[in-house]
Amino acid sequence: MKRHLTVEDLARDGRFVRVNMEDRMNDPRNVGGPGAYGRDAAEQAGEGGRAGRVGLGRMVPDAPNAPDAARSLMHGIFVGEIQALEGAGRTCYDFDLGDGADQVPYALKLDMARQCWDEARHCEISVKLTEWMGTEIGEFTESPFLFQAACNPDALLRLAGVNRALEGLAIDVFNTMRDFGDKAGDPVLEFCEDWMLADEVTHVKMGSDWMRKLTVNDPERRARALEFQSVVDKLFSLGGGRSDDEDSPIRLARRFRQMAGFTDSEIDEIAEVSRQARNEAEDRVAARRAAMAAAAGSSPPAS
Amino acid sequence: MPDPKKPRPPFSPWDRRELPGSFTVEETARRVGNYKWVEMRLFEALGGWVATVPELDVKMRLGTHCYKHAWHSELWHKRLPELREMNPDRLTLPPNDAMVEFMEALTAPEGEDKTLEKLVGVYRVLIPHKIAAYTYHLNNTSTITDAPTIRSLNFALGDEFEDWRDGEMLIQSMIENDEDVRRAADRQAELESIMVRAGGITGPGSIGTEEVPNTVEANA
């Protein structure tokens, strides 16, 4: 078996529909897109949302599209769990043991094997949850972004991109979904998210610990890893949907991130990246609306 | 209330453990080093295969089993220094070249149409040989002096039996016609032949037969 796969090598059965990240982000059903799930009626009518803000809002159970929003997010979590499993598995296999940049310590492989088991359970949990929520496998698309980050030839960069950035995001998402389950009166969802959240904190902490251990005498490698992490963080800032705000779609889970080895300034930086992305997203929405209004004004009246 | 000063035998009447065992400290360390080598190659391969199998249930099982073998390797890694400060890295070795060849052949299938070959190699050849070698060790080591190895063997064997059953049932569920039967049998024969030359996961004597077993070539 060869080492170092690409996303094209990922094996899936016939139900899965793969799309690239751009297509997924442009899917109007996604959070942040026009007519996105989970917005309240005012937002969907384009008249400004909660707190008078046009744009992104928290997923709330009484929003008209909340069930679909939750199902879409859950399916996204499910395929993310599969890729997390695959990525951790590849890190067990792709490297020789050693201290070189293209090698990994034995204990790191043991951590990755442990993560394999955890992610396999998360797949089991999330596939049952998707069924519980009335979704079929393949009803929503799969973007292989997580596995892409797990293809980096430097194992430390894999940990920075996957464990620190994307699983850090998973902490925020699971925390948000757990609260959603609580508010929606869905104890099964709340229970499952709480358990997965516990494991993700461990995975993020693995990333933080290995970042420290592997770069103790190698500041350049550390800088490269942090840069990669920040690129991934920026890429997945979800159009600014992640912040400290009570009503943001994905709330930054500060306490759990601290448990997982993030410093306060690192969490502040993620919030800042997200704030910038939010401003950009709101500018885009405003521009789109202006263009639609202009187009409507110039079109001939319907007969 | 029983008299706390009343003398009792050092071994309770139901405790039948005995001192003699078949293995010296050095031989135990050699076997344990072989075990660690095999468990490592196995958990790495299972982890690597996860991305290459399209069947969702197999994917999740391989991910689960990957960790169990990693944990076994860690049990053996920790046992080695206890055997007279044996260096774990120096002793983490295959028993011979044939065992290296076996693991290379085992891990060779890669494509998404090769799940059956992957599963047969692990669950119909390697794991049965691990169960055999672990059982031989368990039944022949000193139940008093080597209790820590016995404890680890029991942990590992518990997992091996469970995983063997999981894997065998996956295989049975994937064999649908005569062609599949042949594929599974051919794959098993191919790997079993190499394992015979290796003499088992710790080399000749893995299950107590001291002589090097006849090779397939010698029998032909």
Ligand SMILES: [Fe+2]
């Ligand atoms: Fe997970």
Ligand SMILES: [Fe+2]
């Ligand atoms: Fe995870």
